[in-house]
Amino acid sequence: xxxxxxxVNNTEHTGVLENEGINEIQGNLFEHWTYTGDTYxxxxxxxxxxxxxxxxxxxxANYVGNSADLPxxxxxxxxxxxxxxxxxxxxxxxxxxxxxxxxxxxESELAVVIGKTAKNIEEIDALDYVFGYTIGNDxxxxxxxxxxxxWTIGKSFDSFTPxxxxxxxxxxxxxxxxxxxxxxxxxxxxxxxxxxxPLKK
Numbered sequence: 001x002x003x004x005x006x007x008v009n010n011t012e013h014t015g016v017l018e019n020e021g022i023n024e025i026q027g028n029l030f031e032h033w034t035y036t037g038d039t040y041x042x043x044x045x046x047x048x049x050x051x052x053x054x055x056x057x058x059x060x061a062n063y064v065g066n067s068a069d070l071p072x073x074x075x076x077x078x079x080x081x082x083x084x085x086x087x088x089x090x091x092x093x094x095x096x097x098x099x100x101x102x103x104x105x106x107e108s109e110l111a112v113v114i115g116k117t118a119k120n121i122e123e124i125d126a127l128d129y130v131f132g133y134t135i136g137n138d139x140x141x142x143x144x145x146x147x148x149x150x151w152t153i154g155k156s157f158d159s160f161t162p163x164x165x166x167x168x169x170x171x172x173x174x175x176x177x178x179x180x181x182x183x184x185x186x187x188x189x190x191x192x193x194x195x196x197x198p199l200k201k
Contacts, residue, residue, distance in 0.1 A: 002166040003132070005031060005090075006045040015040070030115040030131055049091040049163040050134055051113060056083040056161060058109070058138060060151060062197055063105040063190050067153050071196060077198050079185040081151045083138070087161040090161055096159045101141045107179035111136035112199065113167050127199075132169035137180075 002017040022040045027033030030050075060079035064070055076172040089095070097104055099102060115131025138161065144154035173192055180188035192199065 001169045003050060003165070003169070004143070004166050005050050006040070006049040007091070008040060008046055012048065013040075013045075029092045031081045038157055045094070046090075047165045049088050050165060051163070053085055053088065055101070056085065057081075058083060060105060063194050064196060065194075067194060074197065081155060083120070083152075083161050084156050086158055087139075087156055091160050091162060091165040093162065094159065095137075095139055095162065096157075097141075101143065101157075102143055105140045105142060106180055106182065106187070107138035107140060108178050109136040109138050109176050109178065110173060110192060110199075112173075131169045132167040133173060134163055134167050135178075137152045173182055 002021060004017050005014050006022060007013070007136065014026075014033075015024045015026050018033075020042050022042060022045065024036045024038040024040065025033045025038050029169055058081045060081055062078070070073060095104075111134045113131045113134060116129055118126075118129040121129065139153060139157075140151075140160070141154045141157065145151055146153075147157070177189055177191045179186065179190075
C-alpha cells in the first residue's frame with residue numbers, strides 16, 4: 001500500500017493513495033486504522049512528508065560505485081549520523097539554503113520507516129520491524145563537515161531532509177534502484193545491491 005500525509009483546507013490528513021485518488025484513513029498508521037469514507041483527488045491536496053519521524057538515523061558512505069568494489073567483510077562499526085526532525089519537509093517543498101553556504105549536494109536515499117519499537121533484536125528479525133519505505137534526499141553542505149569526520153552540522157539545516165511522497169509497504173529493498181535527477185538530467189542511479197551495509201541479504 002502507498003500511505004500519504006496531505007493537507008487540504010489547512011487541515012492535515014492521512015490516506016492511502018490509489019491511482020490518482022486518496023482514500024482518507026483514521027487511527028494509528030502502524031497498528032490499527034480504518035477508512036473514513038472520504039476521498040480526495042491528488043490535484044486538490046498538498047502532499048506532505050509521509051511521516052513525522054521521531055528520529056532520523058543515517059549510514060554514511062554506504063554505496064560503492066559498482067559491485068566489484070563491495071568489501072569482502074562488513075565494517076565492524078558503520079559510520080552513523082543523525083539528522084534533526086526539524087530538517088524534514090515534503091516532496092516539492094523548497095529547500096532553503098542558508099546564507100554563507102557555498103555548496104550543497106543531493107544524496108538520494110532509500111529511507112526505511114520503522115513501524116514498532118526495536119531494541120536488542122536479532123539480525124534475522126530486523127525486517128519484521130520495518131513498516132515500509134520512502135524516498136529521502138539527504139541534502140548536505142560539505143563545508144560544515146568537521147575535519148575529523150563529524151557530519152552532523154552539514155546535514156542538519158532546516159529543509160535538508162525532503163521525504164516522500166509515499167510510504168510504500170510492498171517493496172523488496174533488495175531489488176530497487178535509487179535514482180536522482182537534477183533539472184531532468186540523471187545524476188544518480190544506484191541499485192541497492194551496491195550497499196555496503198545491505199537491508200536484505
